[in-house]
Every structure is written in C-alpha cells, then in structure tokens.
Amino acid sequence: MSDQLKLIVEKLNKEPFKRNYNLITFDSLEPMQLLQVLNDVLAEIDPKNSVDIREEMPDQTAKRMLSILGIMKYKPPGNIGDMSVFRQGLVVGSKPVIHPVLYWLLQRTNELKKRAYLSRFLVRLEVPGEFLQDDVVSETNKQYEDLMENFKIIHKECEQLKSSGFSTADIRRDITAMEEEKDQLIKRVERLKKRVETVQNHQRMLEIARQLRVENEREESLAQQKQEQKNQLFHAEQRLQRAQHQLKNMRHAAADAKPEGLMKRLEEEMKFHSYMVSEKLPKELESKRQTLHFLQKVVTEPAMSQADLTELEEKIHEVNLQINQLIENRMRKDPMDNKLSLFRQQAAIIARKKETKAEELQEAKEEIANFEREIAQKSTQARDIDGSEILRGDEFKHYVSKLRFKSSVYKKKRQELAELSAENGVLQRTEEILKQRHENIQQQLQAIEQKKGILGYSDTQEELERVSALKSEVDDMKGRTLDDMSDMVKKLNSRIAEKKSALAPVIKELRPLRQRCQELTQEHDDKKAQYDSCAAGLESNRSKLEQEVRGLREECSQGESQYHHINLMKKSVEIQIQRAADEMKAYVSPDPQERRKAIREQYSRNILEQENLGKALREKQKLVRESHGPNMKQVKMWRDFEKLMECKKSCFQKQQQASIGQVIQGGGEDLLIL
CATH class of the missing domain: 1.20.5 (Single alpha-helices involved in coiled-coils or other helix-helix interfaces)
Structure with missing residues (x-):
C-alpha cells in the first residue's frame, strides 16, 4: 500500500497536476477532496469530466465515474467482493476504493486517453429491437455501423502513418527543395523565352510545337487505349479458349464414359459435397464460432496480471485431474463400456481418416485451381513481354528455326565486330604514331622560325586559316538552319495532317461516346439529387430519433439516480434503526455486562470520568492560585x-x-x- 501511495503522490506532483502533496497530506485528505482529485485525473483523461463535484449530486457523480471506468475497462480489486460496495465507496469517497482507482489510472494515462478518445466514436448506441423493425430506423442504424467501421479503418491507417517514420521536418525539407527546383525551372524557362524571342516567327513555331505536343499526348493516350483493348481482347480469347478446352474435355469424357460410370462419379461427388456440407463444414464453423466467442470474451476482459494467470492455470490443472478421475471411475464401474471402447476407437480412427482424406481432396482441388491461375498469369506475362501468344506445335518449331537463323546471323555480326575492333586498335596506334611525327615536325619548324627570326608565323597562318574555315562553316550553318527550319515546318504540317486524317475515324467513334457520357452525367446528377433528398430526410429522421432517445436516456438516468438515492437513504435509515434497536436492547437488558456496552452507559461513564477529572483539575488550580504569591x-x-x-x-x-x-x-x- 505504501508503494501504491508513493506512486500516486509522485504522479500527482508532476505535470499536468502539480499538487505538491506528500504522503501525510495526501493520506489526510477529506473524502470530498479525494473525490475531486479522482475527478481531476478523469478530466485529464477525458475533458468531458471537468466538473466541480460540489456542484453535482452524489448519485450523478457516481454514475458518471462508473460510466467512464466501465469504458476504461477497470476491474475492482479482489478485496471488494460486491459491486454495490464499490459503488457505495465511490459515492462516499472511501480511501480503500479511491486509492486503487487512482493507482490504476495514473499508471496508464496515455493509453486511457486514447481509449477515451476512441470511446466517443466506437461505443455502440443500443437501439431496442422493436425500434429496429422500422425500415428508416434500421437503415439509419446500418449507416451508423458502417460509419463506425470506416472510422476504425481510417484511425488504423492514421496510426500506421504516424508510426511509419514520416516527420514534418523531412516534409518541409522536401517542400523547400521542390520550391527551389521550381524557381530554377522558372528561371530556365525565362532564359529559353529570351533566347527564342530573337528568332523570327517564334510565336508561330511555338504554337506548332504546342500542337505537336498535344497531338503526341493524344497519340500516347490512344495507343494506351488500344493496348488496353488488346489486353481485354486477349483475356477474352483466353477465357474462350479455356471454355472451349473445358467443353472439349467434357465432350471427350462424355464420349468415352458410360452412363454407369458418370452416375458413379456424380454419386461420389455428391457424397463428398454432402459430407463437407453436413459434417465437416458445420464442425469447422462451430469451432470458429467458439474461438470467436472466446476471443471476444478475452477482449472484453480487463488486462490480467501474473497472479490471475497462475490462478487460471491452477484451476485448469484441477479440472484436468477431476476429468481423469471421472474417466477412471467410469472405466472401473462400467465393464461394458470397456468392450465398446475398442469400437469407439475404431470409429474415431475412421472418422479422422475420413476428415484427412477430405482435407487432402480439398487441398488437391485448391492446388489445381492455383496451378490454373498460375498458368493464366504466366501466359498473360508472356503476352505482355513480347506481345504474342503462347506458341504450340508447328508454330513453336517455326519459332525455333527462326531463332537458329537469328543466332547464326548474330555469330556472323559478332565476328565482324571483333574484326572491326581489331582494325580500330590498329588505326588508333597509327594515329598515335602520326601525332608523334607531327609534334616532331612542329618542333623542327619552330626551331627554324627562331633561327630566321619569324617565331610564331606558322601558328598565325594556321589561326587565320582556322578562322576563315570557321566563318565559312558558320555561313553554311546559317543557311542550313534556315533550310532545316523550313523543312521542319513542312514536316510538322505534314505530320499534323497525317495525325488528323488518322484520328478522324477515332473522333467519329468518340462523338457518340461523348453523347452517351453526357446522358450518363445527366442521369448521375438526377440520381445524386434523389440521393441527397433521401439522405436529408433520413438525417432529419435520425435527428428526431436521437432527440427522443436522448430524452428517454435522461429520464432513465434521472430514474436511476432517484433509485440509487432512495436506496442509500433507505440503507442509512436501516442502519440508524438497527443501531437504535441494539441500543434499546442493551439498555433494557438485565445483564450488567450488556448494559455496560450500551452507548448511553458509555457516555454516562465518560461524562462522570470527565467531571471527576474537572474537579481534580479545579482543586489543583485552587492550590496553584493560593501558593502563587x-x-x-x-x-x-x-x-x-x-x-x-x-x-x-x-x-x-x-x-x-x-x-x-x-x-x-x-x-x-x-x-x-x-
């Protein structure tokens, strides 16, 4: 208990409570002050509990605290046997009741905050069965449950995102880098614009380039649609081939088989399916239901300690011992049962074999289905890779011969490439030798120029020749650039005309589709208007029902509070009546020992003792006064x-x-x- 009080005082002295308690001051708190401390802790977990208990009725306080503790799945300690004792202790602020609650709450505050937040959205509103008979109420309740499930999914995704490692600092850095990249792109675009403005007819050329880009995008989208349609056609052909293959197999089986064999096979399949439906699947379903029931029971139970687990293990061990003893007693008392045990074992073995064979058959069927799906997936992947179907028979032989021819061509090309690479090595070596000779000649020329006094003449002559060559190249380039631009404009115009002619039938097909899209859009708008009106009506009905349910709940809570208040008053009056009856019984009893136990006698003795003590003190005071001088x-x-x-x-x-x-x-x- 001291460790419990130490932890409570330590938690209350920290943020966000800051109470500055010690063990003595906390232990000396009045019941109302202790209840206010408990209410402040509950308000920190759920802000809805932030009230002053002096302004609230005791029964309302107890009801509110019991409700929030029930949502938090608090389990009273074992020394509090009855729930009524816990409720009464919570009303009067009893320390043995409040201290364990504070200890439990302060240990797991963050976890309980999350549970309180989720309880606002996940605590189901229990609607009576007679109200669910109404279609509107049933539909509203279903929408309410669907929204609750959506909230669970979204909350789970939010928690996963929080724990995924993304931080706001990384996102800010990414945004800053993207903004810098955006600024760089804007500057680059401005530089390109300035560079293009110097060219003649740049607006016309930009417009043509824009049209070309749009047409390229349309071409890509059309190519993508064409590919999707090809894939759909391929899948449809595959389904048709599978169906034809199944039909062929069925016809082949029907042609080769006899009616007796077909009937026998159908009877075996019927027996297997009836066994699965009547015996195996119901057992599995019942076991799953029991497992689900146990799991739900475990979820609803509060967290168990090691002592609870030890106690459960001891109970399980005792129950197993009792079962073994009962089995031994039964085997000793009933000899006939021993004779039947052999047949029971054989029947159990046969039943287990039957179950295993059924499971093996089911697994084989699932394996066959998986293989079929894998074959379809592999064929789809092969079609996506090379765009062709799977080859069979003569087509595969032709494909192999084509591969052999390509491999021979590849070997020849590879040999030619090796010869070219060898020739390239020889030419590189020749180039190096020529460069070395040129350097030697240049050095000799410079030495001769230096002797003659005209050093740098050859370099100047080469520079003049190079500049003139560059000028001629620039002039040729300008002419070629203008010719290229005119050729490019002609090519663009021709390509645009070709694309328009190629897209003309597609546009014709697109026009009825656009009209159909407009019709569907109009129909969607009408349906949406009907849906909105229906949703508004359901929302108004739901609000009315919520108001009625809220009023009935308030009446129910008032009735419960009055009931608890009257029960408490009744208990207090009964206690007073019992005390008065015990007092009267002890007072009129002829036994002096019993009479001495009466409160009146005790008070009389206490009064007499106090009077005697007062007389002695007065005499002592008189003596002190007389001898004072x-x-x-x-x-x-x-x-x-x-x-x-x-x-x-x-x-x-x-x-x-x-x-x-x-x-x-x-x-x-x-x-x-x-």
Whole structure:
C-alpha cells in the first residue's frame, strides 16, 4: 500500500497536476477532496469530466465515474467482493476504493486517453429491437455501423502513418527543395523565352510545337487505349479458349464414359459435397464460432496480471485431474463400456481418416485451381513481354528455326565486330604514331622560325586559316538552319495532317461516346439529387430519433439516480434503526455486562470520568492560585541570592588575579637584583 501511495503522490506532483502533496497530506485528505482529485485525473483523461463535484449530486457523480471506468475497462480489486460496495465507496469517497482507482489510472494515462478518445466514436448506441423493425430506423442504424467501421479503418491507417517514420521536418525539407527546383525551372524557362524571342516567327513555331505536343499526348493516350483493348481482347480469347478446352474435355469424357460410370462419379461427388456440407463444414464453423466467442470474451476482459494467470492455470490443472478421475471411475464401474471402447476407437480412427482424406481432396482441388491461375498469369506475362501468344506445335518449331537463323546471323555480326575492333586498335596506334611525327615536325619548324627570326608565323597562318574555315562553316550553318527550319515546318504540317486524317475515324467513334457520357452525367446528377433528398430526410429522421432517445436516456438516468438515492437513504435509515434497536436492547437488558456496552452507559461513564477529572483539575488550580504569591517571592529571593553569589564570585576572581600579578612583579624585581 505504501508503494501504491508513493506512486500516486509522485504522479500527482508532476505535470499536468502539480499538487505538491506528500504522503501525510495526501493520506489526510477529506473524502470530498479525494473525490475531486479522482475527478481531476478523469478530466485529464477525458475533458468531458471537468466538473466541480460540489456542484453535482452524489448519485450523478457516481454514475458518471462508473460510466467512464466501465469504458476504461477497470476491474475492482479482489478485496471488494460486491459491486454495490464499490459503488457505495465511490459515492462516499472511501480511501480503500479511491486509492486503487487512482493507482490504476495514473499508471496508464496515455493509453486511457486514447481509449477515451476512441470511446466517443466506437461505443455502440443500443437501439431496442422493436425500434429496429422500422425500415428508416434500421437503415439509419446500418449507416451508423458502417460509419463506425470506416472510422476504425481510417484511425488504423492514421496510426500506421504516424508510426511509419514520416516527420514534418523531412516534409518541409522536401517542400523547400521542390520550391527551389521550381524557381530554377522558372528561371530556365525565362532564359529559353529570351533566347527564342530573337528568332523570327517564334510565336508561330511555338504554337506548332504546342500542337505537336498535344497531338503526341493524344497519340500516347490512344495507343494506351488500344493496348488496353488488346489486353481485354486477349483475356477474352483466353477465357474462350479455356471454355472451349473445358467443353472439349467434357465432350471427350462424355464420349468415352458410360452412363454407369458418370452416375458413379456424380454419386461420389455428391457424397463428398454432402459430407463437407453436413459434417465437416458445420464442425469447422462451430469451432470458429467458439474461438470467436472466446476471443471476444478475452477482449472484453480487463488486462490480467501474473497472479490471475497462475490462478487460471491452477484451476485448469484441477479440472484436468477431476476429468481423469471421472474417466477412471467410469472405466472401473462400467465393464461394458470397456468392450465398446475398442469400437469407439475404431470409429474415431475412421472418422479422422475420413476428415484427412477430405482435407487432402480439398487441398488437391485448391492446388489445381492455383496451378490454373498460375498458368493464366504466366501466359498473360508472356503476352505482355513480347506481345504474342503462347506458341504450340508447328508454330513453336517455326519459332525455333527462326531463332537458329537469328543466332547464326548474330555469330556472323559478332565476328565482324571483333574484326572491326581489331582494325580500330590498329588505326588508333597509327594515329598515335602520326601525332608523334607531327609534334616532331612542329618542333623542327619552330626551331627554324627562331633561327630566321619569324617565331610564331606558322601558328598565325594556321589561326587565320582556322578562322576563315570557321566563318565559312558558320555561313553554311546559317543557311542550313534556315533550310532545316523550313523543312521542319513542312514536316510538322505534314505530320499534323497525317495525325488528323488518322484520328478522324477515332473522333467519329468518340462523338457518340461523348453523347452517351453526357446522358450518363445527366442521369448521375438526377440520381445524386434523389440521393441527397433521401439522405436529408433520413438525417432529419435520425435527428428526431436521437432527440427522443436522448430524452428517454435522461429520464432513465434521472430514474436511476432517484433509485440509487432512495436506496442509500433507505440503507442509512436501516442502519440508524438497527443501531437504535441494539441500543434499546442493551439498555433494557438485565445483564450488567450488556448494559455496560450500551452507548448511553458509555457516555454516562465518560461524562462522570470527565467531571471527576474537572474537579481534580479545579482543586489543583485552587492550590496553584493560593501558593502563587509565596512561590513568586521565593523565586525572587533565589534570583537575588544567585546575583549575590555571582557578585562574590567576580570579586574573588578579581582579588585573586591582583595577588597573582603582585607575585609576578616581585619575582621580576628579584631577578633584576640578582
């Protein structure tokens, strides 16, 4: 208990409570103050509980706290046997009831905050069965449950996103980098615009380029649609082939088989399916239901400690021992049962074999289905890779021969490539030798120019020749650029005309589809208007029903509060009546021992003892008053005597110090004489 109080006081002294308690001050709190502390802790978990309990009725406080503790799945300790005792202790602010609740709440505040938040959306509203007979109420209740399920999914996704590692700092850095990249792109676009403005007819060329981009995008979208339609056609052909294959197999089986064999196979299948439906699947369904029931029961139970687990294990062990004893007793008492046990074991073995064979058959069927799906998936992947169907028979042989021809061509090309690479090596070596010779000739030329006094003449001549060559190249480039631009414009115009002619039939097909799209859009708008009107009506009905349910709940809560208040008043009156009856019984009892136990007798004895004590104290006070004057005189005389003795002592000390000084002075004179 001391560890419990220490933890409570430590948690209350921290954020966000800041109470500055110690063990003594916390333990000396009044019941109302202790209830207010509990209410403040509950308000920190769920802000709806932020109230002053002095302004609230005790039964309402108890009801509110019991409700929130029930939502938090609080389980009272084992020393509180009855729930009524816990409720009464919660009303009167009993320490044995409040302290464990505070200890439990302060240990898991963050977890309970999350549970309180979820309880606002996940606590189901229990609607009576007679109201669910109405279609409107049933539909509204179904929408309410669907919204609750959606909230669960969204909350789970939100928690996963929170725990996924994404941080706001990373997102801000990404946004900053994207903004910088955007600024760079804007600057680059501005530079390109300035560069393009110097070209003639740049607006016309930009417009043509824009049209080309739009047409390219349309071409890509049409190509994508064409590919999707090809895929759909391929899947449809595959389904048709599978259906034809199944039909062929069925016809082949029907042609080869006899009616007796078909009937026998159908009977076997019927027996298997009837066994699955009547025996195996119901057992599995019942086991799943029991497992679900146990799991729901475990979920509704509060968290178990190690002591609870140990207790459950001991109970399981005891129950197993009892079962074994009962089985042994039954085997000893009933010898006929021992004879039948062999047949029961054989029947159980046969039943298990039957179940295993059924499971093996089911697994084989599932494996066949998986193989078929895998074959379809592999064929689809092969079609997506090379755009062709799976080859069979003569087509596959033709494909192999084509691959052989391609491999021979590949080998020849590879040999030619090796020869070219060898020739390339020789040419590179030749180029290096020529460069080296050129450098030697340049050095000799520079030496000759230096002797003649015209150093740099060859470089100047080469520079002039290079500049003239560059000028001629620039002039040729300008001419080619203009010709290329005119050719490019002609090509663009021709390509646009080709695309328009190619897209003409597609546009014709698109026109009825657009009209159909408009019709469907109009129909969608009409349906949406009907849906909105229906939803508004349902919402109004739901609000009315919620108001009625709220009013009935308030009436129910008022009735419950009155009931609890009357019960508490009744219990207090019964306790007072019982105490009065016990007092009367003890007071009129002829036994003096019983009469001494009566409260009246106890109070009388206490009054008599207090009166005697008061008389003794008054006599003592009288004696003190009478002897006060002489005693004060005697005290004054003793104080004067003490002062006199102190004075004599000081005089004697001074006289003694003076005599010692004289002796010391006389001794010094004697020393001087000597």
